[in-house]
Amino acid sequence: MIQDFDTYISSFKERLSSLFNSEYDYNTLSLTRGLPPSFMKEIMDMNPLSVAIPENYGGRGVQVKECLSVLAAASYESLSLSLTFGINIALFLEPFAKYGHPAVQAQVFKQFLKQQAMGGLMITEPGYGSDALNMRTAYEQQADSYQIKGQKHWQGLTGAANYWLVTARKKNENGELTRDIDFFLTDNGQEEQKIDVQQHYNSLGLYAIPYGINNIDITVPTDHRLTPESTGIKLMLDTLHRSRLQFPGMGMGFIKRMLDESLQHCETRRVAGLRLNEMDSVKFQLSRLQAAYTICSAMCSYSCSISSIHNDLSGHAVDANSIKALVTDLMQEAAQICLQLSGANGYRLDHIAGRGVVDSRPFQIFEGSNEMLYTQIAEAIAKLMRKSKEPNLLAFLKKNVATEYAAPFFSSLLNFNLADQPKQRDMVTLGRIIARVVCFQYVLSINNAGFNDKMTEITRQHMLMDVSMFVGQLNSNNDAEPLLNYNEHSDWINFTSL
Structure with a gap:
């Protein structure tokens, strides 16, 4: 009989915590290429990849909620471990379960369940x-x-x-x-x-x-x-979009760990007689982390509703790209904040924040660099706007099902017409704006379902600030281009008075 998932994930979290914090030295593990076989065996003995194997082959049934929960539990302890699971789940097991030959599936899934096999x-x-x-x-x-x-x-x-x-x-x-x-x-x-x-x-x-x-x-x-x-290209898009929609699973545990570590440190650390969390600038940074936690939570909820292998996600570029790009930006920012609040101790490769800065950085690059994804988001929306003959961004977003509830929260900022031929750098910025509006709608959705009102308000303020900043960037009309021969007349020593 398959164990109740709440019981399973609770014991899984407890076991991971023991392995990383008691039985093995996390600091040593974080500096080692590869994980010790004995350590990985302890983890794989819990059969975490069974969540991405269909029930008729002995798995837990490829339920998105369970897949994301396993990724989040792992990323709370180790982003590397969570990515290992993410590669197996989103880039191998799910597409293979959906598109693989049934006779071959039986043999392969058995190896995952019985022999701790892995795929990529x-x-x-x-x-x-x-x-x-x-x-x-x-x-x-x-x-x-x-x-x-x-x-x-x-x-x-x-x-x-x-x-x-x-x-x-x-x-x-x-x-x-x-x-x-x-x-x-x-x-x-x-x-x-x-x-x-x-x-x-x-x-x-x-x-x-x-x-x-x-x-x-x-x-x-x-x-x-x-x-x-239909086509192999659509198969690839379906696979990559599903993977991007499940990035919040890896982001969830990681951002929560950065938040928990920061809150604990700022509660106990004193400077000039004050706890760090009593200082206004620190309150601002901690609230940024809580906004990231809230957004990622909302992304997970949305992903559970849409990213099943039974759905065709090949056409879900805007939501998939918005989620992947924004959550990975939030992961990197969360690590940077945690490192900064940790002071000199954070600037160590074996510190959870220092390790987190380095390990979260490639998430902004692989499976599509964020600049490319933000550009694709903007291009997709601009195309829809042209098709509907609506030049005003706010008016369009209010009518678009993905942003209709969130757009009014940014009315004073988004009430402008798109340029006929915007620069590529502006398309990246526009994509950053749209991704935040798209994802804030997910926040409103979970808030309506009962999520913490105060956390939602914190998130609203930070999203408003971010969008305001990006709109200002758009309005700056920056068209600076690099000089290839920059050395000419630019050696400072020629401009000193002595």
Whole structure:
């Protein structure tokens, strides 16, 4: 019988806390490349990845609420551990459960449940980065198999995952690659499917997760190709949007930890006879953390309502990109605030805040850099505005279902017309604004369901301040461009009076 989830997640949190804070030295773990096998076995013995495996294969049923709860429990103790789970859940198990061949699913899911297997996703290539549609990894169909050749890099769990979903484009008879993208399951336990790791990268943070560059020259059976509902590109968008919508699970525990650590430190630390939390500037920073906690909570609630594998998320670019970009910005800001409040102690790699600053930073880059995602949000809204022939941002957002309740809270700031051809830098800023309006609507939704009114008001004030700042940035009309020959007439020593 599957254990009641409330009981399971409670014991899971308790066990993680014991492992990270009592049985093992977290400070040592945070400075070590990879996690000790004995330590990981203790964690995987609790079968956390069962939340992303269908019930008919022995799992808990791929319930979004359970998946996010496991991610949040892990990220409270370790962002690296949570990302390890996130890679497995959102980038392997969920798409494989939705699109994989049933006969192959049975074998693979059994390995996850019984042998603590892990899986990941290979999209990014050295020469193309976020330009996935131009990937060069290619496949050719044989009689009863597919031959895949190419190179991938920056995949989390490089060399450590047992299974991969590898993306490739079909090579035509004339040697050209088709536009569409296909996904293939690979099993590193089979010699002809094994992916060679050329090099492990010396990554700046997330020490527990190996990254590197992979050479692919493999052959997989025909039933290892995932079956899209329409096109492979839509399969990829569905997968990536679902993953982005579930980022708040990783953000939730992490932001809560930064908040809890900061509150505890500011309660006990005294400066000039005052507790830190009695100082106005510190109150402001602590309230920023509580606003981030509230927004992330609202994002989790929204994700539970929309990101099931039974839904097609390929068209959910605005909400998925808004959530991913904003929550990762909030994670980095939360870590920076916690570090600043911690003083000199925070500036240590083995301090929870110092570690958090380094480990949360790549979240703003991978799965689409935030600048790119904010631009895509703005472009999508601008396109809809043109289609509806509505040039005024406030008027449009009041009519849009994703922002209709939140937009009035920003009426004095958003009542302007979009430029016909805005600069790209302004599109990034506009995307930051829209993402906050979109996500504040999630805050209003959970507030209506009974969430803390005072936390909602704190969040409203900070979102209003942020949007005001970004609108000011738009109005600054900054068109500064870099000088390539900046050294000319710019050596300070030539302008001294002595």
